[in-house]
Amino acid sequence: MRDLTRRSLLGFGFGSLILAACGSRSATSAPRDALIPTTHIDDEDELPPVPMACTAAVTARNIEGPFYKRGAPHRSVLADPDDPGERLRLTGVLQTTRCEPIGGATIDVWQANAAGDYDNDGFRFRGALTTDAKGRYDLRTIVPGRYLNGERYRPAHIHIKVRARGFAVLTTQLYFAGDPYNDGDPFIDDTLIMKHAVEGELRRARFDFVLPA
Numbered sequence: 001m002r003d004l005t006r007r008s009l010l011g012f013g014f015g016s017l018i019l020a021a022c023g024s025r026s027a028t029s030a031p032r033d034a035l036i037p038t039t040h041i042d043d044e045d046e047l048p049p050v051p052m053a054c055t056a057a058v059t060a061r062n063i064e065g066p067f068y069k070r071g072a073p074h075r076s077v078l079a080d081p082d083d084p085g086e087r088l089r090l091t092g093v094l095q096t097t098r099c100e101p102i103g104g105a106t107i108d109v110w111q112a113n114a115a116g117d118y119d120n121d122g123f124r125f126r127g128a129l130t131t132d133a134k135g136r137y138d139l140r141t142i143v144p145g146r147y148l149n150g151e152r153y154r155p156a157h158i159h160i161k162v163r164a165r166g167f168a169v170l171t172t173q174l175y176f177a178g179d180p181y182n183d184g185d186p187f188i189d190d191t192l193i194m195k196h197a198v199e200g201e202l203r204r205a206r207f208d209f210v211l212p213a
């Protein structure tokens with residue numbers, strides 16, 4: 001049942017490639033108190049194991065947006081201790097549609113800070129993780145702030161690029177279940193919405209990326 005529980009946390013599915021831009025940058029952020037836990041993650045503190053079974057659904061692509069920068073430092077901890085924001089630990093595995101783990105791949109992450117701003121001068125809240133031999137990754141960061149896209153806030157999201165030898169680059173975004181701005185967002189794909197849970201002062205989320213074998 002544990003595997004069923006874990007798989008229930010996954011956000012798999014085919015999605016269409018959306019070519020629109022991400023939206024303009026704004027320093028105006030929205031409150032994050034509407035983020036609510038939906039599923040309690042029963043994982044231990046260690047990295048999640050590779051699931052015993054997997055789905056054939058390839059992770060959906062999502063817009064890159066205008067704030068990607070090459071050259072992010074290799075690191076899995078994006079938040080300094082004095083950075084404002086709710087702490088987030090995001091873990092998961094990278095695998096193929098044949099359930100094969102993909103180790104040695106790069107997961108390039110970029111996101112807004114708690115105020116909804118991207119660091120376009122440096123590499124704050126940007127980092128490149130490397131999956132281990134079992135395809136696992138473990139990201140320590142904060143829940144991103146929202147920012148205005150025109151007259152509407154985009155829901156909190158984390159930008160991702162997955163680079164693995166022999167596979168096309170996957171560019172996507174991860175979203176948070178319970179964000180009131182998910183509904184009606186022009187870019188969101190429901191299969192990219194993460195289940196998450198609050199454990200004390202830490203928000204935990206799980207997402208497994210699947211590339212076509």
Ligand SMILES: [Fe+2]
Pocket residue numbers: 022065157159
């Ligand atoms: Fe964004």
